Amino acid sequence: MTTTRRNLLKFVGGGAAGALLTPAPWRLITDTALWSENWPGIPRPARGEIRARFTHCTLCPAGCAVRARCVNGQPVSLAGVKPHPISHGALCPWGIAGHHLPYHPARVRQGPVKEALAAVSRAITQRGAGERVAVLDLRPGRTVSWTYRRAMAAIDDGLYLAPRQPAYAIDLTAAKTVVSFGAPLFDGWGTPGNVFAARANFRLVQIEPVETRTAALADVWLPIRPGTETAMAAALAGEITIAEAARETGVEEQAISAVKEAIGNSPAVVLAADPGSPLMSLNAKLRALGRTVVARRESPVPDAWKKAAPSTEMAAVPDKAIRVLLIDESLPGGYVPWQDIQPKLAPNAVVVVFSSSSEGYARHAQYVLPAPVYPEMAEDIGPAIDTVAAVFRIAAPLIAPVVPVVNPGELVARIAGLPQTDPLRDRADAIHKAGRGSLLSYADGKSTSMKEVTADDFWKTLNQGGCWMDDTGKKAAPAGLGKFGRSGTCPTAHDLPLAVVVAEARRGGLESPLMSKLERESNLRMTANRVALSPADARSNGIENGGRCVLETACGRLSVVAMIDAGVPAGVVEVAGGPRMADLCGANQRARVVRA
Amino acid sequence: MSANKRYGMSIDIDKCNGCGACMMACAVENNIPPAPEAANDRRGVTWIRVYKVDNHLAYPERRTAFVPVLCQQCGHDTPCVHVCPQQAVDVDPETGIVGQMPERCLGCRYCMVACPYHARYFNWWDPKWPAGMEKTLNPDVAPRMRGVVEKCNFCHGRWHAAQQKAAAAGQREIDAADYVPACVEACPTGALRFGDLSDSSTEVAQDAQRPESFRLLEKIGTEPKIHYRSRRDWVREIASAPRPEGKDGLRG
Amino acid sequence: MASVDKEFITRGLRRSSTGRFLLWILPWVALLVFGLYSAGLCLVKGLNQTNMDNRFAFGLWIFLDLTVIALGAGAFFTGFLLYILKIDELRSVINSAVVIGLVCYSGAVTVLAVDVGQPLRSWFTFWYPNVHSMLTEVTFCISCYLTVLLIEYLPIVLRNRKLHDVPSFLVFEHELHKLIYVLAGVGTFLSFFHQGSLGGLYGVLRGRPFAFREGLAVWPSTFFLFILSAAAVGPSFILLTTWLVEKLSRKRLVRPTVFRRLARISGLLLAVYVLAKAVDTLVWINRTSPGTGFQAWQYYSWKPFGTWILFAEIVVFGLLPALVMLTPRLRAHTGWLVTAAAMACCGVALNRFVMTVQTLALPTLSFDPYLSYYPSWQEVGTFLAVVAYGVLVYSFSFRYFNLFPEERELRLEAAAQEEEELALAGRY
Structure with a gap:
């Protein structure tokens, strides 16, 4: 057979038609899909030996036990250690992403x-x-x-x-009633696993001006006027009448008497946002020392x-x-x-x-x-x-x-x-x-x-x-809770109209870049550069939701973004904690918010 | 072949303190990148998102609850499945899990329009991790490229691992303890539970039967497999359609 | 200035000078370049260049695509009326209708390619089609119909004076012409189908009770409403564009009877559509929506989308133009005709806007906020590119091809009349 152009064309055509009957070309088309999956620039996770390693989280004093899933020794995810008697396998969101911190882009990388x-x-x-x-x-x-x-x-x-270290520890498991003066019990206080394990057995009365995460899950939330905690404590201690306290704190008399009754009848503990606060000495009145408030060893x-x-x-x-x-x-x-x-x-x-x-x-x-x-x-x-x-x-x-x-x-x-x-x-x-x-x-x-x-x-x-x-020895009463007394209760009239309330305690230091999920990507947590105002205060200052403004205190100014929230009481500005806010507010708890 | 599962979740809203551990664990497990500078709550990627929900009243009557919303794994007329033009979404008959194949996805976002729960997320940006952080990626989950849709799949990587483990041990059924999604494992308050809804002995199946249990937008008829519950009356109302009045003063 | 491209202009037609033509297209070219730059940004940097987001997953582009495809329906519907129903009067606008159809469809498809996150995977729809998806139907029908439109456009091109000189083109054109009835039939079928699927796109959304509609057979009612509304405004849009081209080119292109015919058809269909839409809305308010747990009134309590939008869509931009176009006395006035046609087009645009934008703005979960969305300049730019592209394609087609077969005849008649008048003037 001689090779003619016609034959050659026939051969090529036949070959092409035949190839269509084989899986090859179809397979090739499907494979281009796989190619587009491996777009350049997308990192490929490293593979290798997977092993669990244990450590403890150092991001807060809770020191929760951590089980790290490691690939070739590199931790790729962190979880709690279930059988741990204190942390009960729980981790907070910061702890869960702690293994990202070494790679934080804002990390201090060198120094003199x-x-x-x-x-x-x-x-x-x-x-x-x-x-x-x-x-x-x-x-x-x-x-x-x-x-x-x-x-x-x-x-x-x-x-x-x-900073002053409390000389006591709180035994939540021994308490039937917990009265918390703004202690963020469910949001960073103590050891999360321990708090949630004990939660089913105590009633929580949360006394604070704004509805924080803890207040939202408390059995009772008493929305109190900012700065009047001492008056409330005095009423609970029987030093002033309930009517007086109600007038000062803005909380209904009935609610205060109900709390007073509850703490009189059951093992109770009083917690304060600041562990060194004189409010803690109310525990002595409740005969809590040595029972729910014990000496630290x-x-x-x-x-x-x-x-x-x-x-x-x-x-x-x-x-x-x-x-x-x-x-x-x-x-x-x-x-x-x-x-x-x-x-x-x-x-x-x-x-x-x-x-x-x-x-x-x-x-x-x-x-x-x-x-x-x-x-x-x-x-x-x-x-x-x-x-x-x-x-x-x-x-x-x-x-x-x-x-x-x-x-x-x-x-x-x-x-x-x-x-x-x-x-x-x-x-x-x-x-x-x-x-x-x-x-x-x-x-x-x-x-x-x-x-x-x-x-x-x-x-x-x-x-x-x-x-x-350590062995659980005999519980002892702690020394040095101080004496409870009324001093400087109400904030005096001031030219700064708003009381600063830290609604979201934020620790300083680096946090995982993935925290954007809880902040910018969902607004679940307040970022350090945001404040929240009541609609009334926002209106009177001409501030719009999401608008830029300046937070002013006696110590300085900070540019922030304002959010308007009908859940914030008038006369209060909610802020998130953190070093900048601490420098700005410090002990001085009054501020003003003005339009930028 | 073992009986088909119907994996679902029960969420106790009265226990959720809105800490966000589930969201973090999810992002870590599923190799979701941190948000670029320009991202906001409408362009982020959070397979599970905890919403701060309130009773529409002003201070001091305002009460807040936290509601984790993830793919509701609709069991009937799954809205996203039948709209996808190229079969990038499917329901696994073996598990009842609604799956998303990002490598098949064209990025038309029709499924996102179809989903009443806003549980689907589009990759508006190229995925980027800070230098070195890519070492912390989970080897069981492939990162997705820009321009595709993704969503919760009840940690498919973990299900796969549990299956492999069972197969290696010569078992046909996976051990329930081996398959727990990252969010459930991470929840410090025990608000999230996971399991087979078709097995009445599981905690989730029993939770689903409780009188205070409800599902979001049940009347639409998509048979979601996420069962919420709350003893608070106003919280149970979030199950129904939106109420237009009193929506002012929302944050964000 | 003498036209350098005179050779290409259809014999017997008058066209402006090359210079004037260049001056006309220059701004459109500039707009096209800007638009292509915007689209390029979206393709290279990704859809983060738009203002769409996870909740507003569809934006300006989908809204305008739906509108443009509805307006482009004039092409298939005129073909259907002319070739299948044998309304021969419409032969004078069919070429123009085909060009408009081509512009609308190709433009829409191009924007869709920018709108998807992974345009390189567009072919997956053909490779792994999900037959249950309305979008698969849309994709298949639109791409097939675009092919039909291209084939229909070919004879118009080939009849160009210069190209006609090539003998093989002549033969090819002749053969194509024999196919025109088949093409019209296929085109009509495809068009009916995808106009419907575009409506179905929203009607099937069980998770969006605002858009969800019960259906007949496998199609929700929006399927049929979209077909009807597209068929109704198609002729209106042809009327509108023809009138516009007449004004811009300062020529008479079709006889007034054609306008009236188009208006009558449009008005009739629009009236049927308004009736159907009203019935559909009532069923939706009283049955479909409450059945999903959503009371229809609540959709309209989110400002600014009050019930006025429903009224505007059905009465102001539906019933009103239909009545105008159906009233012979009003129809006799071009002004009324054009206004009514424009209103009908706006009505359909409003309907598509409501289906896309309002559907997404409305909350579905009780704790959803009501959302707003404004397109970014890149989105607007990309769409302007399509507008510019459309104007350019139409301008070139109008200049070099015979879009209005009656134009020469009308010109000769006008010239004759003028002569007659001159003669009369001379006599007396």
Whole structure:
């Protein structure tokens, strides 16, 4: 057969027609769909060995137990540890996305470590008489807090500063009635798992000016005039008549008597938003001390640590006394407003902050040193307010720091010339030596008496997922709740018309970029740059919903977005917490909102 | 072949404190990217979204509840399924779960128009994670590209994993404890429960029978498989059609 | 200035000079370029360039697509009247109708391609069709009908003076012409179907009680209402455009009887439509909507969409123009005719607006807010590109092809009359 053009065409045509009968071309078409699925620029999740690892969340003092799902060692999701007797497998939204923090785009990635060290040692040696070296520890009660206290004891005129730590713990399980003066019981107070586990057994009376998440789920919410909490407490304590209290607080008499009756008849506890508030002493009147409000016990510490500086509150420091201030802001915690710190600083003071965020003290310090973030650093967690027995748990690092970081504890120890040991290990050994309590291992859920555990096994389990819990001894009444009395109740008339109410307590520090889901993408939570006003106040100031405006207090101004909400009482501006808001409002709780 | 399941959820609104843990767990589990700068609550991607709902009254009568809304997994006349022009949406007869195939989706958004629960989300932007954060992606779920619709699928990756586990153990049925969606696992208050509605011994099936139980827009007739419940009368009213009066003063 | 493109202009027709023509198209070209830039942004950067969102998943584009396709219905319906029902008078507007149809449909399809998130996957609909979806029906019918329109447009092009010189084109055109009855039939079938499917698109939305309608057989009532309304305004739009072209070109293109004929057809259908729509609305208010738990009054208590919109749609822009077009005395005045036709077109646009925009603005869940939406400039720009494209295609077609077969005859008549008048003037 000769090859002609016609034959060739026939062959090609026949071939093409035949190919259509095979699956190949059809398969090819379907495959282009797969191609469009793998669009360039879309990351492919890494695959590999999947394993569970355990740690503890350091984002708040609750220190919930965490089970991390890791791919090739990299955590890809976090969940609670179900059999844990305190955290009950619960995590808050911040805790669930904690493993994103190392990659936060706004993270502090570098800092002048050498310059800072030089400036600090120069200032320490050159300081004048009476000039102090101070560490401000925003999360007291940790092992590193002991390091700071030891370091400050080793330095002449060293000063260990910390927000006041309550000397008590709250036993929610023992309460039948909980009267909360604005304590965010269901939104960040104590250990979430513990609160929700106890929830079915107590009645909650929430006393606060606005309907927060906690008020929304309370059995009774008493909407009180801002600043009149003391009057309410006085009525509950029987110091003033219910009619008087009703007049002052704006709450109906019936409602107040009902609460008074309830707390008289059942084991009750009174909580305040600020654990150091004098309102807490109302508990003494309710005979709650030793029952629902008990003395806190700390886990054992090595004997060698007993030479430690005492904890001092910022207010107790004389003005212009601090020459060197080292602030540990590596973990989000109680923020001391800058206007409370600034007067205490000497004119030539050196301020160094260890932080991963540029939002907090980094705005005020000369030197910002990059601190590790959760879950990069081995750390223990201070006690939670609702944990009765002493506990010791370690946040074992899940990944190595992704940026060069400074370990604040090690650096302070070095400055003070403390011996270079691992304080966590020393503490663990001390606990083991004491021989009390038991060790809970998360991998198998088994609890073992400390008497049956070796020191090395104890340390190993603590690092691989476990926690030490002290024996539940006899409950004791706490010391130092203070005396309850009426003082400065109503806010006096002021030229600033609005009372500031923090409706959403926000911790400082970094939060997962995915928090946009709860904020911008759903408006479920208030962002730090928003305020909410009643329709009446908004109208009188010409403010529109979603409009830009300025929040003014005696301390300064902040540009915010206003939201109009008929759920906000007139005369109140709702804000979300956070360092900027704390600096702006501080103890001064009056503000004005004007159009930008 | 085992009997077909009818997976559903029960949500106790009286327990939900609106913390948002479910939304975070969902985004982590399903590789949903953080929102770009320009995104807002109408352009975000939240397979489960907790709405702040109130009784339409002003302070101090105002009362608030939190209502998590996810794909309601409609069991009858599923509105999104029959509108999709190219079969990118289907109902798995084995599980009753309404599935979405993003790789098949054209991005016409007709299904979003069809859904009365606004439980479907469009990818208005290219998915982007901050540098390094892509290491935290879940290997069981493929990230989606821009221009397609996505929604809750009761954590399909987890169902798949549970099936594989059962198959490896030589079992035909998956262990109920092995298949729990991320939001249910994450809920710290225990407001969310998940299980097989066709098995009357499960907690969800019993929850669905409670007198205070209701479903959203039940009268439309789509047989949603998310059962809400509340003891508060005004909360149960959210099940019905909107009331136009008194809508002023809403946040956001 | 002498026309350089004189060779291409149909014999016996007068067209403006090339310069004037260029001046006319220049702004439209500029608009087209701007529009293409807007569309390009949406394609490259994604639909975040629009103001649509998860709740307003359809926006300006879908609303205008529905409107444009309804207005473009004149093409199929005129074909149907001319070739199937043999109303021969309409031969004088059929070519123009085909061009308008082509412009409307191709424009709508182009905008749809920008509107979808993954345009490269458009063919999935043909590959994995979901036969239950109204959108599948729409996609199939529109693309098929667009092909029909292109084939119908070909003879108009091929009859161009210059192209006619090519013998094979002549043969091809002749063969095509023989097909015209088949094409008209197929086109009519496809058009009826997709106009209906576009209505069905909304009528089937069980989850949107504002749009949801009960149906006959597998189709909701909106299916039939959309067919009727499109058939009713198609001739109106032909009337309107023809009148507009007459005004712009300052020429008489068709005889007044054609206008009146179009108006009568339009008016008749519109009257039937208004009746059907009224019955449908009553059924919806009293049965369909309450059956889904939604009281119809509540849809109209969200401002600004009060009951006035229902009144405007059915009475002002429906019944009123229908009555005008059906009243012989009013029909005799071009002014009334054109006004009524324009009102009918507005009525259909309003109906499509209500179906798309109001449906999405209304809340479905009790805790939904009522939403508003304004298109972004990119959305507006993309749509303007289609308008500019339409004007350009029509302008070129009008200049080079014989869109109005009676034009030459009318011109000769007018010239003769003028001569006669001149002669008369001369005599006396």
